[in-house]
Amino acid sequence: MTRATQGNSSHRYSPVHVDSSDSDDSDEQTPFVRRGRAYGQPQEDEEILTLPPTADLWTTFRTRMKYYVPVTRWLPHYSMDGFGHDFIAGLTVACLIIPQSLSYATALAHLDPIHGLYASFVPGVLYAIFGTSRQLSVGPEALVSMLVGTAIAQQQHSSGNTDPKTALAISCFITLFVGLFTFFLGFVRLGFLDSVLSRALLRGFITAVAVVVIIEQSISLFGLKALADEFGIGEESSTVEKLLFIIEHFGSIHILTTVVSFSSIIFLLSFGSLKKRLTKLPFLQFVPEILLCVVLYTILTALFRWDKDGLAILGATKADGFQLPSIPAVPEGVSIRSLFGTSVLISIIGFVESIVISKQYATKHNYSVSPNRELVAMGVANIFGGLFQAIPAFGSLSRSKINDKAGARTQLAGLITALFVLLSIFFLLPYFFYLPKAVLAGIICVAALSLLSEAPHDIKFMWQIQAWSDLGLLLLTFIATISVSIEAGTLIAIALSFLLVIKTSTYPRITIMGRMPGTRGKFRPIKDYPGIAEHIDGVLIIKVEEPLYFANTGQLKDRLHRLEVFGDMSVHPSEEARLNPVSHVIFDVENMPSLDASAAQILLEIVEAYHARDIRVYFVKLHENSRELFIKSDLLERAGGEAHLFRRTADAMEFIERESLCLNMGEDNV
Incomplete structure (x- = not known):
């Protein structure tokens, strides 16, 4: 078990890199951004920063004036060629x-x-x-x-x-x-x-x-x-x-x-x-x-x-021109x-x-x-x-x-x-x-x-x-x-x-993922590839499609339960279960760049509920700013620590398969 974990360490989560590509096989890195520019871009505005404060304030004022009072932008440059049309x-x-x-x-x-x-x-x-x-x-x-x-x-x-x-x-x-x-x-x-x-x-x-x-x-x-x-x-x-x-x-x-x-x-x-x-x-x-x-x-x-x-x-009709601007008295009886x-x-x-x-x-x-x-x-x-x-x-x-x-x-x-x-x-x-x-x-x-x-x-x-x-x-x-x-x-x-x-905003956008036939590392939404993307027996792969916060996490538990039982949100809750019981849940959080305290608490309760049912939880492509809240809320520790963080869904699946293999070998030896 220890060797399996160590052998897979090179594929686990690295806080320096977050895979932002659509494919689970890609290792391309997103360029770092510094002060609104791509790293290495020439800093053309350096000269502006060295201007005297008064000149800088005047430049800023003129720029803001053109933005908030549009007539100051177009009127000074107005061409008489367009006057006839206007x-x-x-x-x-x-x-x-x-x-x-x-x-x-x-x-x-x-x-x-x-x-x-x-x-x-x-x-x-x-x-x-x-x-x-x-x-x-x-x-x-x-x-x-x-x-x-x-x-x-x-x-x-x-x-x-x-x-x-x-x-x-x-x-x-x-x-x-x-x-x-x-x-x-x-x-x-x-x-x-x-x-x-x-x-x-x-x-x-x-x-x-x-x-x-x-x-x-x-x-x-x-x-x-x-x-x-x-x-x-x-x-x-x-x-x-x-x-x-x-x-x-x-x-x-x-x-x-x-x-x-x-x-x-x-x-x-x-x-x-x-x-x-x-x-x-x-x-x-x-x-x-x-x-x-x-x-x-x-x-x-x-x-x-x-x-x-x-x-x-x-x-x-009155033709007296304009009255002076004024606010009339409130008429009696008017609300x-x-x-x-x-x-x-x-x-x-x-x-x-x-x-x-x-x-x-x-x-x-x-x-x-x-x-x-x-x-x-x-x-x-x-x-x-x-x-x-x-x-x-x-x-x-x-x-x-x-x-x-x-x-x-x-x-x-x-x-x-x-x-x-x-x-x-x-x-x-x-x-x-x-x-x-x-x-x-x-x-x-x-x-x-x-x-x-x-x-x-x-x-x-x-x-x-x-x-x-x-x-x-x-x-x-x-x-x-x-x-x-x-x-x-x-x-x-x-x-x-x-x-x-x-x-609409209170429903969290989550999708169940399936493995494409003939591959080990290609996973796609089952709803987009019906009859093609395959459920993995005993494993539920959930992709979170948006940031989580207090408003869209209230029904997260219920929606996860329906996906676990039916594999599709369109199935009515009165139907019989369509999936076998799961033992592993993988959360792909690439599209969850942030979460608030309420969402962290809900996720913590979800992880604890899974553990109470002997279901193990993994997170894939966790963003660095979200990772800090995971640590402070003990969510990372409850989920299984750094060992349960991965860069790709394929890495998490490989870890689960190796762990299951070690477990089966141990039972055979007994």
Whole structure:
């Protein structure tokens, strides 16, 4: 027994070397790293370290400034060759964002239209300074605006205060809280949140919101707004109640309003379809059909005075320019805590939508965006937006697409858009007096239909790959949003996404390994080579695929037991045992670069439990930083000391076979 151990000493664990290759036969060593460089690399930054402290601080400050304030990076090197492209893109998006801002502020947030324009100007300027995406168009969005309108209606209903100043104060607080919370997420580097939310849950939520928006706007589309107020159907009413109201009073629709609204929808959809078909006409792609629709119906209403025939119009709007930045007083009876909860939901949904768009165009144009800096940029934009009476602003997919097609090359395109919005605030608002509210509702419905158009593709894909759990989650979120409220749907989407992440992270990624036929030192995951990689009788080889810590070791014992009995985690626990009892367990910990105290304690308990059953434990490819914790926790000693540490799985198997041979020879001699 002693000779067998000594004879195999050359293959045991050496603390100087850790085999990092995929193959168990390889002895290649990973290069040592010193101060972020491969050993032996020329130290080109030595000269910088010898600079005077003041110069070094100034260099560091300029470098950090370019990183945290991107405008200082691209503006000094801006080429006038690209100005024409940015100018055309900025003007094109301005023609779209101005009527959208009027629509979202009036029909969804139920505020004066000027506050939608504020949301296009103030956040647009600040994002051009702090944002990292060159094509993202920042401004009011349909989903976000509707959440604001719902929060305003709920607060007014609970407090009994329907004063327009109260609604404005509520909106300002929501925008301010959105900015503060979004900035906080970026400051503590939580930009990974966009990867946490489930696509299926988000698709169910967004689809439901689109349906909610269409049903709500149908009251304005059919000219039933006055009748709805008479019957007490308001923003606090559920979507089902609004739908039933429309069905019951369909005979009371206003004919002129219905004709205007649906003809505007047909105009917008037809023009959009024409753009898709006639792609060979570049100039047609930049024609702002929404602005044309607004101008056309405003002129027709003014000429034929349809407002005297009962067609609701926008009417007089404030054109006083900007108010001084301020924080409004808290209205009586308004719950600030409830507003903050709504702001959290708006922040998460708005950021996820924005960062998806940013990454899409960053990939297309081969530059990088930072989710954390995007959070900071959105946060700063909305903080100042709240101070200037704007509704929350985030990125828009439709506007960003147009911005990209129009040739936007830098954030200057967004700044130009904001400047055109500023001109409209001072000079164009009076000309929207005769703009029909039915047209604004039609614009919103077209935006909602674009959200609905994305759902069939995702649903078809989930059905095709038989992702029944994802389809179930999508349906659950959809039903909750439709039947209960948008807030309930948002909470369910976010809560379930986090629960799914937590559930996944608590399962340790471990794999049972098998020996490849005709070899002695080739081991591969049995699940990847079914019917090829072979179980070794009496030996269980477990490969740990990730670092172990308190969160993913709670179920480690149960999963090891299932692998020991069944050899596969997919086998139901009620089945009969499929493997013979084991006498040796080998842990391949090459992919476990670290572990914490909780994981060390769990491993210690596992080793002791194996020893109590007369099962011997071995560790392969233990990292040096993990080895220190193994020693301090007595885990190494309990496992069998240095004699049970090996560089390769093949070495551990050779040791086990020699030990078994010596044991059998001893029994024969007896």
